[in-house]
Amino acid sequence: MRRAALLMAAGALTFASACQQPAFAAEKVVEAPAAARKASEGKGLKTAIFAGGCFWGVEAVFSHTKGVTSAVSGYHGGTKRQADYSLVSSGVTDHVEAVKVTYDPSVVRYDELLRIFFSVVIDPTLKNRQGPDRGAHYNAELIPLSAEQRTVARSYLAQLRKSGKWDAPIVTSVEPARTFYAAETYHQDFAAKNPRHGYILRWDAPKVAALKRLYPALYRAEFRRN
Known part of the structure; x- marks a missing residue:
């Protein structure tokens, strides 16, 4: 795992320096079309x-999105016994x-959340x-929880594949819903609690900045804490 290792000590977290991580090219922001x-x-x-890679960034973006009342980091697809960070991160x-x-769909619709997700998150x-x-635990997936969401997700993926916005084939999939298990407490609101953490500064703060730049009407400066 490339993310800085989590180390528990005296009830607090200590993180390896982000400077020790290998250098990677900056993520490219592609503005997805309206659905x-x-x-x-x-x-x-x-x-x-x-599901969009490290849950810290996914949570951070949606926690700054108007109409979102809760964004909870967790694990999806496996069993309750497997829902443990040390196991999941081992692959x-x-x-x-x-x-x-x-x-609240009267403020932000599901298709608008999809547009944000494909534009600035993944x-x-x-x-x-x-x-x-x-x-595989960082795979990008859409997990709809209703028939309407599933229809919209599949339609939007088909639209994106025809859009020509990306230089390579789109491989994000729609997956059936299984039990979602909330992650450990120290993962919740991680970006808000650790704004100067190297990983957050390098990978996740730019995503929130892109949300503000591309979708100012849906951006909320206040972080929605769980």
């Missing part, structure tokens, strides 16, 4: 799951790092990796 198929989800809060489980996003041409992180 042709708009989500129609009715009234009330809705929930969807997004021996069936889990991907994921974020469960609860949102590179949809990458399989089993994002940014500096490698392994």
Whole structure:
């Protein structure tokens, strides 16, 4: 795993210096097109799951998105016994790092969340990796939690594949929903709690900045804490 190793000591976290990580090219921001198929989800809060590499950055972006009421980092795809950071990060489980996003569709629709996700969170041409992180647990996946979300997700992926916005084939997939397990407490609101952490500065702060630049009407300066 490329992300700085997590070390527990006296109830606090100590991190290896980000400067010790290998150098990687900066992630490219590609503004995805607005969805042709708009989500129609009715009234009330809705929930969807997004897997997009390290969950710190996925959570950070959606926590700065208007209409999102909760963004919880966790694990999706494996068993309850496997839902442990040391196991997941070793690559021996069936889990991907994921974020469960609860949102108000009267403020931000599911298709708008998809557009943000593909524009500033992930590179949809990458399989089993994002940014500096490698392994199947960093695969980018859409996990809809309703029939409407599933229809919109599939329609949007088909639209993106025809858009010509990316130089390589889009490999992000729509996956069936399984049990989502919240990650350990120290992973929640990680970017807000550790704004000067090397990984956050290098990989995740630019994603939040891109959200603000590309979608100012949906950007919220205040971090939505869980």
